[in-house]
Amino acid sequence: MDFSLIATDKNSCARAGNIITDHGEIATPIFMPVGTVGSVKAVNQNQLLNEVKAEIILGNTYHLYLRPGLDVLQQAGGLHKFNSWDRPILTDSGGYQVFSLAANRKIKEDGALFQSHIDGSKHLFTPEKVVDIQRVIGADIIMAFDECPPYPSEYAYAKNSMELTHRWLARGVQQMNETEPLYGHSQSLFPIIQGGTYKDLRQISAEFVAQMDCDGNAIGGLSVGEPEEVMYELAALCCTFLPQNKPRYLMGVGTPWNILENISLGIDMFDCVMPTRNGRNGMLFSWNGVINIRNKKWANDFSPIDEVLDCPTSRTYSKAYLRHLFIASEILGLQIASVHNLAFYLDLVKQARKHILQGDFRAWKDAIIPILKQRL
Amino acid sequence: MDFSLIATDKNSCARAGNIITDHGEIATPIFMPVGTVGSVKAVNQNQLLNEVKAEIILGNTYHLYLRPGLDVLQQAGGLHKFNSWDRPILTDSGGYQVFSLAANRKIKEDGALFQSHIDGSKHLFTPEKVVDIQRVIGADIIMAFDECPPYPSEYAYAKNSMELTHRWLARGVQQMNETEPLYGHSQSLFPIIQGGTYKDLRQISAEFVAQMDCDGNAIGGLSVGEPEEVMYELAALCCTFLPQNKPRYLMGVGTPWNILENISLGIDMFDCVMPTRNGRNGMLFSWNGVINIRNKKWANDFSPIDEVLDCPTSRTYSKAYLRHLFIASEILGLQIASVHNLAFYLDLVKQARKHILQGDFRAWKDAIIPILKQRL
Numbered sequence: 001m002d003f004s005l006i007a008t009d010k011n012s013c014a015r016a017g018n019i020i021t022d023h024g025e026i027a028t029p030i031f032m033p034v035g036t037v038g039s040v041k042a043v044n045q046n047q048l049l050n051e052v053k054a055e056i057i058l059g060n061t062y063h064l065y066l067r068p069g070l071d072v073l074q075q076a077g078g079l080h081k082f083n084s085w086d087r088p089i090l091t092d093s094g095g096y097q098v099f100s101l102a103a104n105r106k107i108k109e110d111g112a113l114f115q116s117h118i119d120g121s122k123h124l125f126t127p128e129k130v131v132d133i134q135r136v137i138g139a140d141i142i143m144a145f146d147e148c149p150p151y152p153s154e155y156a157y158a159k160n161s162m163e164l165t166h167r168w169l170a171r172g173v174q175q176m177n178e179t180e181p182l183y184g185h186s187q188s189l190f191p192i193i194q195g196g197t198y199k200d201l202r203q204i205s206a207e208f209v210a211q212m213d214c215d216g217n218a219i220g221g222l223s224v225g226e227p228e229e230v231m232y233e234l235a236a237l238c239c240t241f242l243p244q245n246k247p248r249y250l251m252g253v254g255t256p257w258n259i260l261e262n263i264s265l266g267i268d269m270f271d272c273v274m275p276t277r278n279g280r281n282g283m284l285f286s287w288n289g290v291i292n293i294r295n296k297k298w299a300n301d302f303s304p305i306d307e308v309l310d311c312p313t314s315r316t317y318s319k320a321y322l323r324h325l326f327i328a329s330e331i332l333g334l335q336i337a338s339v340h341n342l343a344f345y346l347d348l349v350k351q352a353r354k355h356i357l358q359g360d361f362r363a364w365k366d367a368i369i370p371i372l373k374q375r376l
Numbered sequence: 377m378d379f380s381l382i383a384t385d386k387n388s389c390a391r392a393g394n395i396i397t398d399h400g401e402i403a404t405p406i407f408m409p410v411g412t413v414g415s416v417k418a419v420n421q422n423q424l425l426n427e428v429k430a431e432i433i434l435g436n437t438y439h440l441y442l443r444p445g446l447d448v449l450q451q452a453g454g455l456h457k458f459n460s461w462d463r464p465i466l467t468d469s470g471g472y473q474v475f476s477l478a479a480n481r482k483i484k485e486d487g488a489l490f491q492s493h494i495d496g497s498k499h500l501f502t503p504e505k506v507v508d509i510q511r512v513i514g515a516d517i518i519m520a521f522d523e524c525p526p527y528p529s530e531y532a533y534a535k536n537s538m539e540l541t542h543r544w545l546a547r548g549v550q551q552m553n554e555t556e557p558l559y560g561h562s563q564s565l566f567p568i569i570q571g572g573t574y575k576d577l578r579q580i581s582a583e584f585v586a587q588m589d590c591d592g593n594a595i596g597g598l599s600v601g602e603p604e605e606v607m608y609e610l611a612a613l614c615c616t617f618l619p620q621n622k623p624r625y626l627m628g629v630g631t632p633w634n635i636l637e638n639i640s641l642g643i644d645m646f647d648c649v650m651p652t653r654n655g656r657n658g659m660l661f662s663w664n665g666v667i668n669i670r671n672k673k674w675a676n677d678f679s680p681i682d683e684v685l686d687c688p689t690s691r692t693y694s695k696a697y698l699r700h701l702f703i704a705s706e707i708l709g710l711q712i713a714s715v716h717n718l719a720f721y722l723d724l725v726k727q728a729r730k731h732i733l734q735g736d737f738r739a740w741k742d743a744i745i746p747i748l749k750q751r752l
Binding site: 037038039040041042043044045046063067068071072075076081082083084299300302312313316317318320321324325327328330331332333334335336 | 413414415416417418419420421443447448451457458459460675676678692693694696697700701703704706708709710711
């Protein structure tokens with residue numbers, strides 16, 4: 001994997017860059033649609049490529065390990081072959097899911113013991129095993145195993161958890177060095193900064209992560225319930241200690257305005273279930289603001305869902321039709337809303353990049369955010 | 377609307393023809409995907425056109441009248457504009473739904489009083505009103521209002537019901553003659569043969585319907601629980617009394633083999649929820665037989681869902697991937713299975729037409745049906 005920084009905004013820390021993987025190039029800043037179990041919910045791979053214009057999608061180690069399982073993924077030749085997506089994939093390590101989804105988890109020095117949320121079966125994830133699993137999945141970018149402390153966490157808990165995550169990181173890096181990719185394309189490991197909402201811990205963690213000299217770096221444990229201002233402050237602080245010449249990934253963020261604010265702090269990569277999950281609930285994002293498509297006011301609005309976006313789905317169907325699909329509980333509504341929201345998120349980061357390259361990102365961002373937040 | 381008969385099979389009553397509507401041509405025999413409330417479940421209009429290769433889709437008067445309602449449909453400029461499908465549409469009259477879905481229905485000479493299954497609101501459908509509603513919906517082919525007796529029905533019930541349907545038909549035809557299309561394209565009314573499972577009633581009804589000299593004719597009240605042989609016998613009998621130079625539509629049928637058998641009896645048009653409904657339950661139809669995609673045997677089968685079909689969805693995704701989506705309850709599974717099954721149904725009637733034109737339909741049909749019925 002290779003990263004080149006192309007431009008930096010003069011009036012903020014926003015950056016434009018390119019990540020080159022064996023499955024193609026990614027222009028940053030980038031938003032990555034979430035395909036937890038190898039499918040971006042309600043959206044097919046052709047729509048992801050041609051309508052959403054996704055450049056990289058996410059998979060999840062915890063979910064893919066449980067279903068379809070490593071046997072199937074290895075026989076398929078990895079996730080790219082399995083789900084017919086031949087552009088870049090990033091897999092989250094499963095750390096967050098073990099701590100949020102699984103039952104009876106026990107954290108030990110060796111790793112995390114847990115029971116599957118599907119069938120109660122018992123499993124042990126260690127930093128080494130999580131690397132091995134992600135070798136089998138075959139993602140281009142794989143994440144180190146971390147413990148993600150809840151918000152709020154006591155200082156002592158956050159500190160111990162962070163230190164454990166650091167020891168796990170060292171083991172994960174060693175496992176990466178001692179193993180090879182299985183399918184002929186290279187894989188890069190990203191470490192994850194933790195430390196709760198404590199600035200001194202975040203600094204220690206960012207410095208520890210930075211000196212591991214991995215191909216890219218991630219910030220975890222944010223957007224877990226803390227106030228937005230705290231997220232921004234900690235993201236900014238982490239970026240201070242991260243190298244300029246490596247991509248920076250803020251995990252699990254967020255609203256369109258969260259993304260623009262964090263771009264201005266120096267973040268390059270984002271993922272979030274919001275465009276698909278909220279889309280399935282009838283919330284649409286657009287350059288004019290937020291739409292609740294179930295609202296009666298759209299019943300007779302025959303204008304396209306969004307005529308600004310270069311997305312056939314957003315341009316073909318009217319707000320009135322999409323509202324009707326939601327009111328009548330038609331599955332097609334979920335598909336249309338998900339495709340539209342993802343296309344908007346991809347256009348959001350594309351426009352951000354354009355303004356970074358033009359040199360007017362900061363002014364553009366400050367002007368557009370109040371519009372994006374409007375309830376239409 | 378214009379129908380031309382192009383070929384008739386020598387060894388059966390199978391026919392190949394063309395229906396010309398103001399929204400384009402339909403090659404018969406044809407299968408019409410069901411889009412009850414203006415959306416073919418889980419399938420978008422681009423997929424219908426380019427992957428399924430649908431030539432005409434169905435809407436339902438009862439459902440569209442209740443949601444989104446006539447106000448919205450009229451303001452949209454009709455269903456074609458509302459759902460962005462600019463090829464032919466046929467709307468069922470709502471007769472079947474009033475008798476199967478609605479609550480507290482009361483049948484009177486004037487029409488059917490019923491309560492909405494959605495909100496309990498009270499409505500009256502008369503033969504005239506059902507024509508008016510379908511003028512607002514704007515379908516190319518609209519169906520006369522009928523009473524569809526359940527199976528089994530007593531002779532007296534079936535006879536009275538049929539006679540009411542005939543009186544309603546005369547009123548519907550008169551309403552058609554006294555009203556105009558609203559959107560500049562022409563609309564054709566198809567009458568519906570009823571008569572339960574009684575041959576003499578079916579003959580009377582077919583003769584009555586035939587003498588109305590409408591643009592096409594339909595057979596209703598079959599595939600409602602009677603044995604397959606009874607359905608075939610009655611469909612064949614009805615065809616005997618229907619004119620050669622008008623298309624014949626057998627409503628609500630059926631399995632792939634039901635369709636081929638009825639084509640051989642002289643039916644030109646079909647609709648059924650089976651490809652989408654069964655698809656959503658993981659049942660796939662193919663030229664090699666029937667697949668239950670949830671079965672463990674497909675877990676490691678990385679071959680395409682169907683490489684025979686000229687359908688990107690069927691060719692792109694593997695059986696193992698689709699099984700995984702169903703096991704993990706991913707919405708994308710519903711989309712893929714529905715698109716595949718509909719593409720197969722459209723290919724089924726396309727191949728039937730090819731064999732009718734080639735002159736070997738009967739032999740082909742007899743050879744292929746046992747294969748289609750196989751459980752894989």
